Amino acid sequence: DSGVTQTPKHLITATGQRVTLRCSPRSGDLSVYWYQQSLDQGLQFLIQYYNGEERAKGNILERFSAQQFPDLHSELNLSSLELGDSALYFCASSWDSRSYEQYFGPGTRLTVT
Amino acid sequence: GDSVTQMEGPVTLSEEAFLTINCTYTATGYPSLFWYVQYPGEGLQLLLKATKADDKGSNKGFEATYRKETTSFHLEKGSVQVSDSAVYFCALSDAMSEKLVFGKGMKLTVNP
Numbered sequence: 001d002s003g004v005t006q007t008p009k010h011l012i013t014a015t016g017q018r019v020t021l022r023c024s025p026r027s028g029d030l031s032v033y034w035y036q037q038s039l040d041q042g043l044q045f046l047i048q049y050y051n052g053e054e055r056a057k058g059n060i061l062e063r064f065s066a067q068q069f070p071d072l073h074s075e076l077n078l079s080s081l082e083l084g085d086s087a088l089y090f091c092a093s094s095w096d097s098r099s100y101e102q103y104f105g106p107g108t109r110l111t112v113t
Numbered sequence: 114g115d116s117v118t119q120m121e122g123p124v125t126l127s128e129e130a131f132l133t134i135n136c137t138y139t140a141t142g143y144p145s146l147f148w149y150v151q152y153p154g155e156g157l158q159l160l161l162k163a164t165k166a167d168d169k170g171s172n173k174g175f176e177a178t179y180r181k182e183t184t185s186f187h188l189e190k191g192s193v194q195v196s197d198s199a200v201y202f203c204a205l206s207d208a209m210s211e212k213l214v215f216g217k218g219m220k221l222t223v224n225p
Contacts, residue, residue: 002156004156033212033213042215042216042218043157045214045215048212056212058212090157101162102159102213103159104149104156105156106154106155107156
């Protein structure tokens, strides 16, 4: 158990809908990272927050957004969902802004039908 | 930009066989290098890491040495077990970008 929790574990929704994925980092960790894992794209970095502020941005679509709250949990919002957004979404955390050692949550599997 | 290239597999080995998974990288500066493992149905776990040239990371019988001259970080294990069946990801972290860049992952199946 990495100490990172993600909810929900599974999510099935229709095209055009909007969903929110939630992540709680390990106790004491200030950085949260979001990744998308799909069969064709592999594991792709989406976005990083550090102590409430956006720190780095990767291959995140404009339809996707994220935020980190004062209690350090983070949410990833996916809107206008398309079939191609079906993937595993992982959250990871680390204690500082450098990604020397990231601890991954179990992931949320999103299926868009 | 930074990138990681690794063997993609899938690979099937018998128990007690020798394992090598090749990984090479392209990066500006001096990245830190990692191997992550993903067991079925779980998130990624850090297996081992090396933060500078010639460092050797090791854990659970796995080893990898940071080779700057060949830009490589190959993963090895002398005798694999059925419990090593998983997907293995090579990754790098560039201090300038503060993010992990992953290879495509390699699925390993170990049969009894």
